[in-house]
Amino acid sequence: MPKPQKNSNAAPFRSGSDPGNGAPGGGGGQATFKQGDGGGGAFADVLRSMPVNADAERAALSCMLKAPNDVIGLAVEQLNSECFYIPANRIIYQTLLDLYQNRPGGNLDLITLNATLRDRGLMDQVGGPGSVADLLDDVPSPKFFEHYAQLLKEKFILRRIIQDCGECANRAYDAPEAVTDLLDDVETRILAIREAAEKEGDILPIQKHALKAVHTIEESFKNQGKGVTGLSSGFANLDRITGGLQGGEMFVVAARPSMGKTSLVMNIIENISINAAERKATAVFSLEMSAEQLVLRLICSRAGVEMGKLRGGFLSQQRDFPRLMQVANDLAQSEIYIDDTPGISIMELRAKARRLKKAYDIQLIAIDYLQLLKSHSKKAQDSRQIEVAEISGGIKAVAKELNIPIIVLAQLNRNPESRGGGRPKMGDLRESGAIEQDADVVGLLFREEYYAESEEEKAEAAGKAILSIQKQRNGPTGDVKLVFRKEYMRFEDRADEDDDEFEG
Secondary structure, three states, rough: OOOOOOOOOOOOOOOOOOOOOOOOOOOOOOOEEEOOOOOOHHHHHHHEEEEOHHHHHHHHHHHHHHHHHHHHHHHHHOHHHOOOHHHHHHHHHHHHHHHHHHHOOOOOOOOHHHHHHHOOOHHHHHHHHHHHHHHHHHEEEEEEEEHHHHHHHHHHHHHHHHHHHHHHHHHHHHHOOOOOOOOOHHHHHHHHHHHHHHHOOOOOHHHHHHHHHHHHHHHHHHHOOOOOOOOOOHHHHHHHHHOOOOOOEOOOOOOOOOOOOHHHHHHHHHHHHHHOOOOOOOOEOOOOOOOHHHHHHHHHHHOOHHHHHHHHHOOOOOOOOHHHHHHHHHHHHHOOEEOOOOOOOOOHHHHHHHHHHHOOOOOEEEEEHHHHOOOOHHHHOOOOOHHHHHHHHHHHHHHHOOOOOOEEEEOOOOOHHHHHHOOOOOEOOHHHHHHHOOOOEEOOOOOOHHHHHOOOHHHHHOOOOEEEEEEOOOOOEEEEEEEEEEHOOOOEEEOOOOOOOOOO
16 A cells, blocks of 8 residues: 555555555455564454545546536545545546646646646556546536545545554554653544544645635734734733734743742633633643632632631621622633643643643643643653753644643742842743743743832832733733732733833
8 A cells, every 4th residue: 555645644554455456336455454573463464455435536536527616626625635545546636636726717627637647647547548538427416526525534534543543553562662652642643633634635735824814814903903813811911012812822921939920820811711701711730739729719819808818717708708609600600621630741731731622622721830840751851951841842832733822830040039129031940941942922920029128119019010021932022010919819900100112
């Protein structure tokens, strides 16, 4: 069996016969799957027919040739070249797409197809002019194309399952050192099968990107005046400088302990999943606090009740208790998913994030916090720097794969403590190299009151907080001014006292 074209995930099979000789109606070629030297087991030396529907392949091509302007556009959206198992049919399919791309709305008929196949030296590989001409007689009407396309996708999915699972079984028999790496790869391959079946053909790539660009422009036009093109954080000052939380981006919020990192990210989660007109599903990976602690903090913050009163049992029956109950009810109606597994690895996080996206279409992930994540690769065990690089790169890869923003909290080292005013710098990030490189946005959070030296300065700086955006790959840098209500663990926008200009 030939190697599937442009499919790096699929392992090639060793073919027992030419797949092009498959009998119509699902015969196909015989593919022998051979187990590795250390293997044996159920897969050893089994001679099987790969799933294929030769009649459906010819029928789909017939529809494309009979009504190219109506059908080939559908084929681009619904099929790719790997849906055609028989090499001759795959060549004809790709040639038809090439002609469609170069002759939009123009001449595309049997004569043009034959001439192109001859010019490319492919006529013998597709069975000669007679075999190509027979396509016009294979179906009475092109209106059945979508039915044939569905049949081809089903066979393609079955072949991918056989290929990918067979390759994974081989690797498992070989007893790999990094079992977690293999498990992550297995999950990636399985999830990719559906995506590959639904993926657009690899023709006209600029069209796909142009459509996305048009969508972005339309969204920008709808939101003109608001300055938000991504997911609104609920903080106007933050949205103003970032344009909202952008899909595929990794947003690092770093601070010294007790600055309110967790409170800030949970306020953002609250704004997106509870306060927004269109509530969005979000996920929180809390490695430092339990889910119960996190929820209690969120409820007290939203209800305006001090956490100390709850812990000490000093709640007002008329004021505090009803508020807490109402907020708890609101929270129960939201779609916030919290995973508090301690010491979770980046591979586990990646796998869980995929499942959450698939099941609940989450629009944002928050991670509290980066330095508590683990990497179990062999290289990571030898160097903390390599481990942090793998974690940081893994988070960025998840954001890009799922096309959602990921806010990841991080710790700063002690340098701000010895610096006048305590204003942090990006170099204060612990193990900062890889984090700075992978992050699309880096915001450093600090509260002026914490570093005030005199009582007068403390009183003047009370409640003032700044999220200093010191890196933004696709936008300006500058300070986001906030107010921190310490008793309620809650951040709010702060009115600008100056007309500060953004840097960059």
